[in-house]
Amino acid sequence: MNTHATGPGLRSVTLMILTLAIAALALPLHAAERGPVTGLPLPRYVSLKASEGNVRRGPSLSHRIDWVYNRRGVPLQVTAEYGHWRRVRDRDGAGGWMHYTLLSGVRMVLVQEDMLALRRLPTPDATILARTEAGVIARLGKCKPDWCRISADGYKGWVPKTALWGVDPDEIRE
Template sequence: MRRFLLTAVVMLSVAQSAAAMERGSVTNLPIPRYVSVKTEECNVRRGPSLTHRIDWVFQRKGMPVEVTAEHGHWRRVSDRDGAGGWVHYSLLSGARTVIVDQDMLALHLGPDPETPVNARLELGVIARLGECLTNWCRLSAGGYRGWAPKSALWGVNADEIRD
């Protein structure tokens, strides 16, 4: 039994390493990765060309999306609800943003729940992502800056560290 568990752990570790090393065929950037919508209106298409039907339109500049595939000048993206489609790369930005997933999320002055609260963010607010530590990220939104628990955000990986 112990040998089976050890083998399973090694196989899982190898699978995770392979997934972490996946790169886009066009940009050579990691897949999946987070980016944001650059414009007020961003068409999301059924396939990677202008001839494909528009399924919907993102209407929030700065909306974080996850790139899951690349094809020429097109990126397949998904939002926090898992809905996806193809977007022309010119409509996307490398600027990182997150969506607040907890109502009245406290922004602390430091990456510690014991530090004073600087502001509170409503559910669904889009915030600019700054530095991220193991469990906390620095955000800016509406003229306020502070630290929030990573677990209350969509648009950043749980294991992601940013300087």
């Protein structure tokens, strides 16, 4: 008696499984991840809506406060959801749980480069409209593959995407 299955049927099944495995590897990891509460992508960027926000060790009021953000608009990355709570991390990788009412979907970015030139057009030789210091929080506008338009303190301009925290390297915004 032959205990090994062979023939065209097994080859078809094997080929189908192999094709599905290869297709799964081709998907970006973040494309399949959605928050179980909101259905929004994970990770994603948000900003601090309030002028002050407690960061807790766990997703409830009974968990200890590890620290407090005290800068309205600071960009944060949501990495998990649990009920009314969002696990966030900041530019330095520090993280914790915040109540969703403290967060906004308004996209803000943190300037990481000192004396960053805001340019009229998204090119390195375009006219400089203003300069901004490292640590400035700016509102994120359009993003092309390598440039984003930001606004801060009444100034608007294009900056290299690599000079910002709060936007993904492959992110395009209209």
